[in-house]
Amino acid sequence: MTDRDGRDLSEFDRRLKAARGDNRSPFDSGKPDQPPKYGMLGVAFRMGLELVSALAVGTAAGWGLDKWLETSPWIMIVGVVLGGVAGIMNVYRFAAGFGGTVGYKKAPSDKDAPDA
């Protein structure tokens, strides 16, 4: 089999057949892609953010419950402490490679977890 320029197309045909036989879905096979790596600044930024966001949620939840139950400021004080603890847990999990998981189970994909 040759094309107009006289080149042999059988080699191309063989490769095309091989490629067509390789009709795996991109969802279920192949080796995992390596995600981009991040600098230490990104890691530091993420840790600070994890710490602060949990603290903010704890404080806000406590403040809201105080307003609702008129127990100001007691639930907020508890909320600040719990939020701080949750923040430290977030950072611990991130640093220990647990990824975004709540709970202690290691995420199956934590090797792909981003650090930024």
Add this chain to the structure above:
Amino acid sequence: MAENQSPLAQFEIKTLVPIDLGSFDASFTNSSAFMVVSVLLATIFLVGGMRKGEMVPGRWQSMAELSYVFVANLIRDTVGTEGAKYFPFIFSLFMFILFGNLLGMMPYSFTFTSHIAVTFAMALVVFVGVTVIAIAKHGLHFFSFFMPPGVPIAMAPLLVPIEIISYLSRPISLSVRLFANMTAGHTLLKVFAGFVASLGVAGVLPLAFVTALTGLEFVIAFLQAYVFTILTCLYLNDALHLH
């Protein structure tokens, strides 16, 4: 310094078409305009790239296929085969954020991802969606998520609130990360660009720095879209495979 030269002037929301829905200001702003442009560009990029659907892709089709395979691989590696049915949402999310970030790199453009209102709305959609998926799939068993296995029951009153706070902090860290990266980067660019003219001949130093920083900003534009997407995938994985 003139008002429009402030490093933060680029984040100003300008109303283009005023729309008033009762007490809501639903005006079409420059932010909305760039969101529309982002959606249009992403659509043109993909539909245009695939219009011929050749067996041997050209350059454009290669790029469209590459972005598809990139997100598909991401979902497969983090969520597994079950994640395939969430591919349309995650792919749209990725393309929307990526095009928004990259559009923001154009001079005189507006970066809609530099607004916490936008990123938090996206993070909230992800958070609520993932929680609904988890409850729909696991029912009440979902709430065991907040009690780590193997912990004595006496610890529950302390641990469960901590886990719930930790869970609720997800949309905040997700949205603040994207917003802060874009805002900080663009402010820094503008601040250093402001030095170029005012320093005269010595202005080549900040100019060189701004040039390098622009390259870095392109990396961050991609990286933050990627991080938002992979975290969405990780949350989805948590929802589908509870411990």
